Amino acid sequence: MIFWLIGLGVLVLLAFIIYYNRFVTLENRIGNSLSQIDVQLRKRADLVPNLISSVKGYVKHERGVMSEVTKARKEFMTAKNFEGKVKAGAQLQSALGSFFAIAENYPQLKANENFLHLQQELAAIEDKVAYARQHYNDSILGYNNLCKKLPGVMFASIYGKLAKKYLEIPQEARTVPKVEF
Amino acid sequence: MNERISFDDQIQRNKIKSFLLIVIIFAFFIVLGYVISMILDPGYFFVIMIFATVFSLIYVVAGYYKSDKIALASVRAKPASKTEHRMLYHAAEGMAISSGLPIPKLYVMESEEINAFASGRDPKHSVICFTTGALKKLDKQELEGVMAHEMSHIANYDIRFMTLTAVLIGMVSIIAQMFLRSLWFSGGRNREGKEQIILIIVGIVFAILAPIAVQLVSFAISRKREYVADASGVKFTRYPRGLASALEKIKNEHVSHSDKEHKVSKALAPLFISDPFKRKVSGLFATHPDINERIRKLESM
Numbered sequence: 001m002i003f004w005l006i007g008l009g010v011l012v013l014l015a016f017i018i019y020y021n022r023f024v025t026l027e028n029r030i031g032n033s034l035s036q037i038d039v040q041l042r043k044r045a046d047l048v049p050n051l052i053s054s055v056k057g058y059v060k061h062e063r064g065v066m067s068e069v070t071k072a073r074k075e076f077m078t079a080k081n082f083e084g085k086v087k088a089g090a091q092l093q094s095a096l097g098s099f100f101a102i103a104e105n106y107p108q109l110k111a112n113e114n115f116l117h118l119q120q121e122l123a124a125i126e127d128k129v130a131y132a133r134q135h136y137n138d139s140i141l142g143y144n145n146l147c148k149k150l151p152g153v154m155f156a157s158i159y160g161k162l163a164k165k166y167l168e169i170p171q172e173a174r175t176v177p178k179v180e181f
Numbered sequence: 182m183n184e185r186i187s188f189d190d191q192i193q194r195n196k197i198k199s200f201l202l203i204v205i206i207f208a209f210f211i212v213l214g215y216v217i218s219m220i221l222d223p224g225y226f227f228v229i230m231i232f233a234t235v236f237s238l239i240y241v242v243a244g245y246y247k248s249d250k251i252a253l254a255s256v257r258a259k260p261a262s263k264t265e266h267r268m269l270y271h272a273a274e275g276m277a278i279s280s281g282l283p284i285p286k287l288y289v290m291e292s293e294e295i296n297a298f299a300s301g302r303d304p305k306h307s308v309i310c311f312t313t314g315a316l317k318k319l320d321k322q323e324l325e326g327v328m329a330h331e332m333s334h335i336a337n338y339d340i341r342f343m344t345l346t347a348v349l350i351g352m353v354s355i356i357a358q359m360f361l362r363s364l365w366f367s368g369g370r371n372r373e374g375k376e377q378i379i380l381i382i383v384g385i386v387f388a389i390l391a392p393i394a395v396q397l398v399s400f401a402i403s404r405k406r407e408y409v410a411d412a413s414g415v416k417f418t419r420y421p422r423g424l425a426s427a428l429e430k431i432k433n434e435h436v437s438h439s440d441k442e443h444k445v446s447k448a449l450a451p452l453f454i455s456d457p458f459k460r461k462v463s464g465l466f467a468t469h470p471d472i473n474e475r476i477r478k479l480e481s482m
Contacts, residue, residue: 029281036278124271131279134419139281 019155026143030164033136034082037167040129041076041089044122048073048092051118058109062102068095086167089129096122137166191409195338199345203241206349210237213386220379241349248348249300249308249340252449258288258310268321269311272328279417280332285309295319295431298452299331300344307335318434319427326424329414330454336413339406343452351448353390404470411475415482425479431455432472 048069059066072095076088100119103109110116144163146152156162214233218226244251261269269287277284285299288310295315301307309331311324319327334340415421431454450457456469 033281040278120267124275127271127275128278131275131417135279135281 015151016155016158019152020159022146022152023143023155023159023161026139026146030136030139030143033132033139036132037129037136038082038085040125040132041085044089044092044096044125044129045073045076047118047121047125048096051096051115051122054112054114054118055103055109058106058112059103062099065095065099065102069099071095093126093129133167140164140166192338195342199338199342202342202345202349203245206244206353207237207241209353210240213383216386217379217383220382240352244345244349244352245302248302248344249306251348252298252300252344252452253288253308253310255449256290256310258290261287261289261311266316268324269316269328272321272324273309275325276328276332276417280329280336282332282336283307285332285335287311289313289316292457294457295427295434296453296455296457297327297331298449298454299334299340300452301335301340302344303338303341304335307340309335314434318430322418322420322423323427323430325418326414326420326422327427327454329417330410330424331414332417333410333413334406337406337409339410343406347448347452353387356387407470407475408478411479412482415479421479421482425476428455428472428476428479432476 052066052070055066069092072088072092076085076092079085079088100122103115103119147156147161147163211230211233214229214236217233218229221229263270266287266289269289273284273287276282282304285301285304285307286309288308290310290312292312293314294312295318297309297311297315299307299309309328311327315324315327334343411424414424418424451469455472
């Protein structure tokens with residue numbers, strides 16, 4: 001009898017440990033994917049000054065679009081929390097989108113090696129931002145499933161774990177900017 | 182959560198199978214050493230057994246830690262350059278982000294046909310190799326689709342089992358062939374009776390083993406494994422069309438005959454995303470599922 005009780009106790013203890021570790025693993029995954037988004041957004045912001053200086057000689061009459069880009073970048077750099085960064089990142093993205101659309105009108109610019117390189121880099125970062133968001137939301141999904149399904153929900157309430165919110169994606173994020181290779 | 186559990190199951194199965202494979206190969210050489218020593222002279226028993234143990238240990242350890250290098254060397258792959266193959270790097274980085282895996286080491290092999298394979302022992306020590314043909318003919322979405330397929334082989338630990346099988350079993354079959362040939366050519370020379378008998382017995386063992394080995398290699402890649410990789414690859418890209426149209430291109434490409442006698446060893450064939458020998462068999466003995474069926478499944482996602 002005693003033997004069985006001890007066995008049961010060990011099993012319960014094991015379940016507590018396993019579930020605790022799973023919560024930690026999934027939370028770490030979320031944190032990690034969050035920082036991936038941050039890394040990519042930052043990379044994009046870092047490329048903007050290069051882009052501006054590479055087009056300076058070519059595009060003289062498009063001050064409006066250029067200042068739009070610089071403004072969005074500034075906003076990103078000064079954003080205090082993650083939400084602000086994501087919002088500014090989306091602004092920067094759409095500003096870059098209209099910037100590249102205008103660049104289509106400058107054949108000399110499109111022949112510039114440096115510019116083309118930057119354009120491709122920015123397009124690739126665009127994709128990576130989207131993939132990072134996707135992975136973030138996937139991680140949230142895994143975590144929330146654990147929090148809300150049985151038996152995870154019992155452990156979630158014991159450990160005080162709450163379901164987390166998904167990252168809202170601005171609709172234009174997946175399509176802009178359209179870059180031709 | 183259902184899906185994830187089945188992936189975990191597959192990872193577990195792959196790890197167990199890899200371990201069993203190593204044990205079997207190890208045991209095989211020990212038994213072989215034992216048989217040889219029994220026939221040759223029981224007096225040599227310890228010497229031969231020590232030799233057999235050391236040999237099989239080295240063989241298995243080298244197979245485990247160097248299998249990706251062996252696979253890459255056998256197709257003469259070169260590391261991809263960051264400047265020249267930028268699209269490949271972008272695809273790998275994107276897929277690494279969306280799958281949460283580390284970025285694999287990237288290689289390129291000379292071949293006109295569109296193909297790719299992944300290898301390594303775990304996600305931290307993984308490589309992906311693309312043919313130059315694939316880099317030339319696939320567009321960005323297709324490249325990402327193929328990359329995602331290979332990344333899911335990595336995520337599921339398919340690479341460990343598949344590469345180990347190809348390298349360990351493939352070597353056995355190569356040794357077998359060498360042995361059989363030397364048996365043919367050494368027939369004329371005079372040898373002492375016992376040695377002759379050993380050679381014949383070992384030869385026969387290998388002769389039986391070689392076809393079994395080749396079969397085992399083909400089983401390493403079950404068709405299910407490919408479908409699972411296709412499906413979880415789509416989970417990374419969220420764009421089934423990319424991989425589907427890459428497969429379409431593979432299906433429709435015409436490879437010239439001179440190109441067919443390239444350097445891919447038969448043992449390695451199952452590692453690739455599509456059969457590098459373009460064999461027209463489907464069904465039980467195919468190493469790869471029917472490409473039309475794969476495209477159909479991708480398109481219905």
